[in-house]
Amino acid sequence: MKSMQIGVNLLWLRTGQVGGSQEYLIRQLVGASLDAKINLDYKITLFTQPGFALHHPEIAKIYKCIEAPAHSGNRAARIALEQTWLAKKSRKFDLMHHGGGTLPRFGAARSVVTMHDVQYLSFPENFSRVRLGYLRKVIPSSLARASIVTTPTEYVRERLVESFGLKADKICVVRHGVDETVGKNATTEEELRHRLRLTDKKVIFLPAITHPHKNHRFLLQLMKSHWTEKDLVLVCAGGRGRAEEDFMREVRRLNLDERVVRIGRVIDADRDGLMKLANALVFPSLYEGFGAPVIEAMILGTPVIASNCASLPEVISDAGLVLPLEIDAWADALQVVDAKREKFVMAGKLRAMHYSVKNSGSDLLSAYEAAL
Numbered sequence: 609m610k611s612m613q614i615g616v617n618l619l620w621l622r623t624g625q626v627g628g629s630q631e632y633l634i635r636q637l638v639g640a641s642l643d644a645k646i647n648l649d650y651k652i653t654l655f656t657q658p659g660f661a662l663h664h665p666e667i668a669k670i671y672k673c674i675e676a677p678a679h680s681g682n683r684a685a686r687i688a689l690e691q692t693w694l695a696k697k698s699r700k701f702d703l704m705h706h707g708g709g710t711l712p713r714f715g716a717a718r719s720v721v722t723m724h725d726v727q728y729l730s731f732p733e734n735f736s737r738v739r740l741g742y743l744r745k746v747i748p749s750s751l752a753r754a755s756i757v758t759t760p761t762e763y764v765r766e767r768l769v770e771s772f773g774l775k776a777d778k779i780c781v782v783r784h785g786v787d788e789t790v791g792k793n794a795t796t797e798e799e800l801r802h803r804l805r806l807t808d809k810k811v812i813f814l815p816a817i818t819h820p821h822k823n824h825r826f827l828l829q830l831m832k833s834h835w836t837e838k839d840l841v842l843v844c845a846g847g848r849g850r851a852e853e854d855f856m857r858e859v860r861r862l863n864l865d866e867r868v869v870r871i872g873r874v875i876d877a878d879r880d881g882l883m884k885l886a887n888a889l890v891f892p893s894l895y896e897g898f899g900a901p902v903i904e905a906m907i908l909g910t911p912v913i914a915s916n917c918a919s920l921p922e923v924i925s926d927a928g929l930v931l932p933l934e935i936d937a938w939a940d941a942l943q944v945v946d947a948k949r950e951k952f953v954m955a956g957k958l959r960a961m962h963y964s965v966k967n968s969g970s971d972l973l974s975a976y977e978a979a980l
Contacts, residue, residue: 611648611650612650612651612980613701614653614701614702614703614704614705614976615652615655615697615703615704615716616653616655616671616704616705616707617655617690617694617698617705617707617708618655618657618660619655619656619657619676619689620686620708621633621656621657621660621707621708632724632760632784632898633707633722635784635786635968635969636782636785636969636972637652637654637667637670637671638667638670638785638965639785639966639967639969639970639972640652640969640972641671642965642966643966643969643970645973646973652671653672653673653701654671655676655698656673661673661675676689677689677693690712690715691712694712695712695715699715699716701716702718702980703719703755703980704716705719705721705722706720706722706750708722709721709722709723709747710747711750711753718980719753719755719979720754720755720758720975720976721754721756721757721758722758722782723747723751723757723758723764723768724759724764724898725760725895725897726767726771726897728740728743728744729767729771730918731820731821731894734820734850748772751768751772754778755979756778756779756976756978757774757778757779757780758779758780758782758971758972759780759781759897760783760784760897760898761898761922761923762781762919762922763922764897764919780971780974780975781971782971783967783968783971784903785963785965785966785969786903786907786960786964786965787965788907788965791884791908793877793880794877794880794884795877795880795881796881797884797885800878800881800885801885804843804871806841808839809840809841810840811841811843811882811885811887812827812835812840812842812886812887812888812942813842813843813845813882813883813889813890813910814827814842814843814845814890814891815845815874815879815882815889816844816891816893816901817846817847817848817849818844818848818851818852818855819850819851820849820850821893822849822851822893822894823893823915824851824855825854825855825858826892826933827842828842828855828858828859828862828868829935830938831862831864831867833935834938834940838867840942841867841868842864842868842869843869843882844868844869844871845871845878846872847872847873848872855870856870880904880908883901883905883908884908884910886910887911887942887945887946888911888913888942888945889901889905889910889911889912889913889914891912891913891914891915892914893918894915894917894933896917896918896919896923897918897919898919899914899920899923902914902920902923902924902928903923903963905956906927906928906959906960907957907960909953909956909957911928911929911945911948911953912924912952912956913938913941913942913945914930914931915931915932915933916931917933923963924959925959926955927952927956928952928955928956929941929944929952
């Protein structure tokens with residue numbers, strides 16, 4: 609029996625820059641390679657930007673990669689390539705998978721499109737007018753034309769059904785695959801405490817870019833009103849987002865300069881080390897299509913305290929402390945975590961197994977099968 613030819617559009621993935629959605633799809637593909645169907649039923653080819661194989665050798669060793677012509681790297685240039693160069697290439701394939709949330713107008717007859725989230729529906733104010741207009745025009749059309757739509761959670765799946773009238777059987781949940789080797793090369797606690805001047809402080813950790821929906825300010829209110837121990841320090845890692853200046857102003861206004869450590873973007877080793885030494889991962893996000901840091905914390909044995917917003921209750925289940933975004937509800941959260949630490953650590957490690965790379969790859973192949 610002839611193998612089905614599947615192309616995967618990775619032109620939206622910027623070379624050398626890997627965020628949550630990029631890692632999500634790459635780990636799916638790694639997980640899919642562990643399934644016998646890859647050798648028997650499917651042959652997968654990746655369409656990438658120049659330099660992809662150099663920056664992602666782990667995936668380039670597994671699948672054939674075809675580099676697109678060099679271009680300026682902006683969204684308009686990428687879209688133009690998808691409608692021309694990629695459309696011509698994809699005619700030879702039985703199925704095309706577009707991982708960036710939009711579906712080109714031309715290409716293979718059968719297609720899968722991945723919707724990582726639909727944040728623009730819940731928080732349109734977080735998007736520029738141009739970007740919001742583009743999403744409102746392109747997303748409904750892409751969803752309607754796709755053979756199968758994949759999402760990381762049931763939460764996103766339900767939102768697509770409610771908002772776009774899609775049939776439930778057109779949407780497949782493909783779990784995140786969180787790398788089980790997280791933390792293997794973590795920076796030591798001794799080094800991090802010395803470098804960041806944490807000494808013997810009690811640390812809580814938030815790894816998130818300072819966008820408004822990540823809700824950093826909620827933690828500042830807690831630090832001022834309830835989490836007032838002098839030796840308690842909130843360490844915030846992640847890039848500068850749209851709420852960065854507002855966040856830092858609030859730190860100064862509340863006189864929390866000595867108790868809030870803002871360290872910016874960090875390497876994986878430092879992030880994992882901070883996760884391991886923290887008393888808890890605190891994650892008060894208003895919106896997550898998945899929320900990978902909560903599972904990474906569970907793998908590392910760090911209890912999770914998170915909001916009950918969007919997909920987080922589904923992902924965390926009973927393996928962490930999930931609370932409404934009310935100051936009083938979070939007031940004694942750190943004491944609860946301390947008292948039940950062993951329970952949360954054990955439950956977290958079991959929960960993380962559900963989101964293995966292998967399971968993610970298996971889900972992806974099931975979506976391909978449904979599309980074909």
